[in-house]
Amino acid sequence: MNSENQALILDDEKLFTRWLGTVKSQADIALWEWNVHTGEVVVNSRWYTMLGYRPYEFIATYESFQTLLHPDDRQRVLSLLENHIIQRNGIIDVEYRILCKNKEYRWIRSRILAVESSLNREMSNVVGSNTDIQRSKLEEIRLREREKRFAQFLDEMPLGVAQIDNKGVLIYNNGSLERIFGLSRWNLEKRGLASFLLDIRQQRDSDHLLNKQTPLGRSSKKILGDGREMDVEIQWIYNDDEKGNPNYTFFITDVTEQKRREEELHYLCFHDNLTGLYNRAYFEQEMNRLNTFRQLPLSIVIGDVNGLKLVNDTFGHKEGDRLLVCIAQVLKSELRNEDIICRWGGDEFAVVLPKTDEATAEKICSRILRTCKEADEGPIPLNISLGVACKTNPEQKINEIFVQAEEKLYRRKFHASIEVRNTILKSLKDKLAEKYNETQAHIEHLRQLAIQLGKSLKLSDNELNELYLLASLHDIGKIAIPVHIASKEEKLRVEEWEIMKSHSEVGYRLVRTLPEYAHIADKILTHHEKWDGTGYPLGLKRNEIPVLARILAIADAFDVMVNGRPYKKPLSLEEALRELAKGAGSHFDPAMVEDFFKIIPRVQ
Known part of the structure; x- marks a missing residue:
């Protein structure tokens, strides 16, 4: 005691x-x-x-x-x-x-x-x-509350904190550390987190830390947490405990999302968002980087997609985007890993081919064109014009080589333009016939009816030629109308009818992109107008409607009546003529209907 x-x-x-x-x-x-x-x-x-x-x-x-x-x-x-x-x-x-x-x-x-x-x-x-x-106790309580709030702050802060002694023992960690790694303290110790952190410290600047010359160390690592790979930034400070033994306090930040965003931003800065190819900024950077003697001969290929405006105007920009993506996939499939492919802008692409002479580059271009021709990826054939130029001398300026490739591209595009447009138009007509079972016999019959009526009206040869084209292409806009609407046997709903009526506007936009056929665009647009002004899409009436469109309206209606459609049974000749007579003055030009009755014996 x-x-x-x-x-x-x-x-x-x-x-x-x-x-x-x-x-x-x-x-x-x-x-x-x-x-x-x-x-x-x-x-x-x-x-x-x-x-x-x-x-x-x-x-x-x-x-x-x-x-x-x-x-x-x-x-x-x-x-x-x-x-x-x-x-x-x-x-x-x-x-x-x-x-x-x-x-x-x-x-x-x-x-x-x-x-x-x-x-x-x-x-x-x-x-x-x-x-x-009272005074000392209240101070003690206040101190305890501050410690509790501080401990809570440490636990809830996004920064993970770990205190480790010089023997590699985890003295303290906050809750955030466990949340960052998705592991309990026991699992952190079991996985050797303390040793891992000390190893990082030692690898970076242990000498400075031991000499107390550097108060703060920093490192970035990709490590495994709860079975997932994550990026962390690790900082640490050196201090002594009360006995003078070194301790290290580590601050760990999960920067996985930050790294992902940085990589995403970096990707967006140098890639085209639509095709996934490199963009113009990256291409110019790489073209200058590769512009060295070691990379000679250095070839440049410039490409321009054919028919993009037609697809955009006819089928919408979504289909145009799909066309660009398909072209990009062809380029990636035919070019090498070391080649730099970019979407230069709009419908243009550019490629740098290091250590490639012009002949080899031309062979690669031939492969690209062949692959495009064999593809069947959309409403029109894949087609791209390509120009090639090659730098063989270190004295040549790379920008001049680029301009040479562009000039070759434009010459080739000009010479092939008519053939390309005809190929596109033929493909559209074939697809239309396949899609709606439009037979060549039907087109021929419609041409014959229209031409005979045109001759009876004493049209000029040029007008008859236009009428011939109009009979061939008047429904080309239906290529953009869904089959389930255009071939529906039941009566169309209001919204379906609005879609169906749009085919004349689609055809108008499509033909306007083809210079050889642009002169009939307004006739395609108006071939569903009515004499009394109740037609579509403009509501024109009487002589406001182009003559050729009025002729085609009569010939087309008669052909539909006598041959039928999925939504309409065929009529006899007498019934069809009676229907035309009923529509004279409302649907059709009455004078043209009378002339049509006169030519019917000649075309039957």
């Missing part, structure tokens, strides 16, 4: 009581004595003033003491006191809150001792001293 205990445990109970009476009025601390047998409690004046009472305002008893205890502390304090009386285990310290006169609780620290009777060794009194610890 220490001296403090000895001072309080007296051999004579009367002597102890006398001692307590002497000090209780003089001590600056609150003193009290509780007689366990009688329940009497004796206190000094400081006990009252500590709680804000005067001696006559409060009667100190064990029961009243219990009522003053804070509800959250009461059970703990009373249990401790009861155990102490039974066990008599020397002086005990206990902190608790007690109610003062002003109805506020104050923090008190009590030092308590159960005193044995010198006669029978039974416990008779419990004595104690109270100290006001």
